[in-house]
Amino acid sequence: MQSANKNIEFKDLGIIDYPEAWDYQERLFNTILDIKKIKRDSKETIRLSTPNFLLFCEHPHVFTLGKSGSQNNLLINEDLLKAKGATFYKTNRGGDITYHGPGQIVGYPIIDLENFDIGIKDYIFLMEEVIINTLKNYGIVSGRLGGASGVWLDADNKNARKICAIGVKTSRFVCMHGFAFNVNTDLDFYNFINPCGFTDKGVTSMAKELGKHMNFEEVKEKVKSNFIGLFS
Numbered sequence: 001m002q003s004a005n006k007n008i009e010f011k012d013l014g015i016i017d018y019p020e021a022w023d024y025q026e027r028l029f030n031t032i033l034d035i036k037k038i039k040r041d042s043k044e045t046i047r048l049s050t051p052n053f054l055l056f057c058e059h060p061h062v063f064t065l066g067k068s069g070s071q072n073n074l075l076i077n078e079d080l081l082k083a084k085g086a087t088f089y090k091t092n093r094g095g096d097i098t099y100h101g102p103g104q105i106v107g108y109p110i111i112d113l114e115n116f117d118i119g120i121k122d123y124i125f126l127m128e129e130v131i132i133n134t135l136k137n138y139g140i141v142s143g144r145l146g147g148a149s150g151v152w153l154d155a156d157n158k159n160a161r162k163i164c165a166i167g168v169k170t171s172r173f174v175c176m177h178g179f180a181f182n183v184n185t186d187l188d189f190y191n192f193i194n195p196c197g198f199t200d201k202g203v204t205s206m207a208k209e210l211g212k213h214m215n216f217e218e219v220k221e222k223v224k225s226n227f228i229g230l231f232s
Contacts, residue, residue, distance in 0.1 A: 064089050128149070162198075
């Protein structure tokens with residue numbers, strides 16, 4: 001029978017173009033699915049375990065649109081995109097439009113939820129909890145906004161602002177894509193979209209909230225530690 005594997009293999013991809021990171025995710029994602037298919041199709045009882053991965057990276061300026069989103073939430077045309085040194089891609093994750101860029105921790109967990117005995121709602125809750133706990137390490141109080149994924153500050157009032165977006169794809173309990181956590185992010189790029197489809201909510205970063213440039217590597221290490229601690 002399948003042996004549950006809660007170990008998580010971590011890799012920091014550094015600065016990488018969005019399509020290249022997406023292709024890399026897909027390869028890992030399909031590797032896990034292939035192992036699960038071998039198990040399902042086997043006529044014998046075989047002992048298999050599926051791997052789990054956690055990728056960190058930064059992307060050059062890019063806007064990505066989830067499969068349920070509207071391209072109308074991209075507020076600039078192709079010429080202005082090029083002028084800003086940005087690109088745009090439609091993706092196969094859930095959610096609407098978001099921005100990725102330097103100073104943002106993009107986390108791509110590619111994991112088999114069956115290894116952790118959780119469903120997709122619990123998975124998203126735990127990803128949010130990773131960021132909430134990381135922010136708590138820096139004295140920033142954050143939480144959730146009803147009806148919306150991600151991590152928010154002042155979620156219960158008109159000054160609600162998102163600091164981390166979440167969007168995933170799942171198949172047979174295997175997940176890819178993940179979270180985008182604003183640390184030292186240039187927030188001006190959010191002026192070119194309706195972030196996550198919202199027109200009445202703000203966006204923020206750790207640097208903005210604390211009024212200083214953050215030690216990016218230190219924050220990454222805390223996110224990694226909190227993720228592995230909560231999941232494994």
